[in-house]
Amino acid sequence: MPELAEVEFFRKEWNAGLGEDVTRIALHPRSRLFRRCDPHALQRHLPGARLEGSDAHGKKLLFYLQRESKVWLGLHLGMTGKLWVAPVGYEAQKHDHLVLFQRDRVLVFSDSRQFGGVELAVGEDAPAWWRELPPAILSPEFTEEHLTRFLQRHRRPAIKGVLLMQEGFPGLGNWMADEILWRAGIKPVRPAGSLSAGEREALFQAVRFVCRGAMKTVGKDFRDPPANWLFHQRWKKGGCCPATGRPLLYDRIAGRTTCWSPARQH
DNA sequence: TACAATGTTTTAAG
DNA sequence: CCTTAAAACATTGT
Numbered sequence: 353m354p355e356l357a358e359v360e361f362f363r364k365e366w367n368a369g370l371g372e373d374v375t376r377i378a379l380h381p382r383s384r385l386f387r388r389c390d391p392h393a394l395q396r397h398l399p400g401a402r403l404e405g406s407d408a409h410g411k412k413l414l415f416y417l418q419r420e421s422k423v424w425l426g427l428h429l430g431m432t433g434k435l436w437v438a439p440v441g442y443e444a445q446k447h448d449h450l451v452l453f454q455r456d457r458v459l460v461f462s463d464s465r466q467f468g469g470v471e472l473a474v475g476e477d478a479p480a481w482w483r484e485l486p487p488a489i490l491s492p493e494f495t496e497e498h499l500t501r502f503l504q505r506h507r508r509p510a511i512k513g514v515l516l517m518q519e520g521f522p523g524l525g526n527w528m529a530d531e532i533l534w535r536a537g538i539k540p541v542r543p544a545g546s547l548s549a550g551e552r553e554a555l556f557q558a559v560r561f562v563c564r565g566a567m568k569t570v571g572k573d574f575r576d577p578p579a580n581w582l583f584h585q586r587w588k589k590g591g592c593c594p595a596t597g598r599p600l601l602y603d604r605i606a607g608r609t610t611c612w613s614p615a616r617q618h
Numbered sequence: 619t620a621c622a623a624t625g626t627t628t629t630a631a632g
Numbered sequence: 633c634c635t636t637a638a639a640a641c642a643t644t645g646t
Binding site: 354355358411428429430431432465467468469516518525526527528587608609 | 622623624625626
């Protein structure tokens, strides 16, 4: 599920617990989610810590807490992860891999496929995994020149696959990449290095347009994007291009199902 | 049954 | 050291 805007939505779900202490936690210690951290360290540092704030960067989430020192909790939602709030009395179910209990609510991280992940750091300074991040798509550092350099560096693979690379386009996922290429009128199999200057300009605009639009809808209250987006056609069999009315095609590109409109994308 | 699912990481090869 | 493609990961739903 989670791409840029879904991640932002889930981040805000846990805002309900801001300013309050974590009284205890529950976790499945042998879960794959903890392959990058020590579950015992979570047990040691989270209980008694106050949830102070959160941030998102692409698909990465950071929750910061305070106890004797700062506690940095990094989450990635993988393919099926979600954050939600349960009422007092809730106990961890099978797919609830990390559960933070507070006096008035329970903060739950569920992930059935376990492709997500948890990281932990304790100390004054932000850990490397949060400090060393590429320019966010909706930040001023994300320029057309930056995009051009990234496409040049990965000029051989299909543009669809390059849009999925998080070092270049943090937060983009399968549906957003298809939406962007559809909007820019670019065929997803084209090698990234084959785009003309005009196509790169269109791509740059489409990347930002789709990210902003997704943030205003999905990211705000999980509402669907506008009705004329490819989003509404891509998952149903026999879907049609919202712009041309012509049939859509489905291909496997860069290991992912890709939906595109041959009448519009060249 | 077999395959696909809004994602990374690892492996192996060039 | 860098880039690229494919397999692996764990579970559910069609």
